[in-house]
Amino acid sequence: MGVMIGLATGAVAIGGAFALQTASRIAAEEIKDWLPFLVEKLLILAIERLPTLDRERYREEWAADLFEYPGKLTQVIRAGGFYCAALRISAVSSQDDGIRSEFRTRLKLIFQVPRLRVLFLKGVSFQACLLAFETFGIFHYHWSFLSNTTICVIGVLATHLFVKWLIRRDTLRAVRKALKASV
Amino acid sequence: MEKDVRVTGPTLKALGQLLTAPDTGISGAEISKATKVASGTLYPIMFRLERARWVSSEWEDVDPSEAGRPRKRLYKITALGRVKSKSAITDLVPSNGRLIWES
Numbered sequence: 001m002g003v004m005i006g007l008a009t010g011a012v013a014i015g016g017a018f019a020l021q022t023a024s025r026i027a028a029e030e031i032k033d034w035l036p037f038l039v040e041k042l043l044i045l046a047i048e049r050l051p052t053l054d055r056e057r058y059r060e061e062w063a064a065d066l067f068e069y070p071g072k073l074t075q076v077i078r079a080g081g082f083y084c085a086a087l088r089i090s091a092v093s094s095q096d097d098g099i100r101s102e103f104r105t106r107l108k109l110i111f112q113v114p115r116l117r118v119l120f121l122k123g124v125s126f127q128a129c130l131l132a133f134e135t136f137g138i139f140h141y142h143w144s145f146l147s148n149t150t151i152c153v154i155g156v157l158a159t160h161l162f163v164k165w166l167i168r169r170d171t172l173r174a175v176r177k178a179l180k181a182s183v
Numbered sequence: 184m185e186k187d188v189r190v191t192g193p194t195l196k197a198l199g200q201l202l203t204a205p206d207t208g209i210s211g212a213e214i215s216k217a218t219k220v221a222s223g224t225l226y227p228i229m230f231r232l233e234r235a236r237w238v239s240s241e242w243e244d245v246d247p248s249e250a251g252r253p254r255k256r257l258y259k260i261t262a263l264g265r266v267k268s269k270s271a272i273t274d275l276v277p278s279n280g281r282l283i284w285e286s
Contacts (some may be wrong), residue, residue, distance in 0.1 A: 064253040081222030089225035
């Protein structure tokens, strides 16, 4: 009886060890597969924290930096560092130049990119028309639940979010391209 | 516009590394590897030094598609940076074999 219990315990221990080893191997591979995604996300987050004019430069510079560190875990640590660096750079930049300068830079950037410029102008003209219609009473919407002002506010917000999404998508594409080159 | 730079330990390490390659320039990753200063500390330092005109930077002269990697940004110490870093080092006086700030 004692021998049987001993054998059963041994079998359970061996089975447990084997299962644990398999599980840890799967977990390690899972984490390894997720690391490039994490690096990419951290890099995008870092770039988005930077002053607008410095983003393009640091995107390429930091992608080149990661290229010099082939280890995936090291790349995650470096990318985490970039996030902290971006916060500090942004703080120094806003201390020196002020928030107004950052706003001016963003506005300039909108007019540098043709697609964004068109979109911006369309949004502004659409909202200006709506305001004019309301002010001079040329045209009225007959929606009881939405005033023209509300429509304008929604229009401005939607334009802003769309432009933000476009910039984020472009950044994501550029970062992916730079990171692909580094693999 | 020239700005004042707070010279800390990592700043001195970075400046020291830049002085080893005054003509060719050195990338942030190379400075980081040589000085063991983390990326989160190094890049804000380089940003401040560049703003203060102690350091200048330019893109590496390679085509990323041909090289198969992104271009490096190479940092070089300027004449002003050399003068300022020397004066920062001379402000340090030896005390029991260690460097301390002169009050």
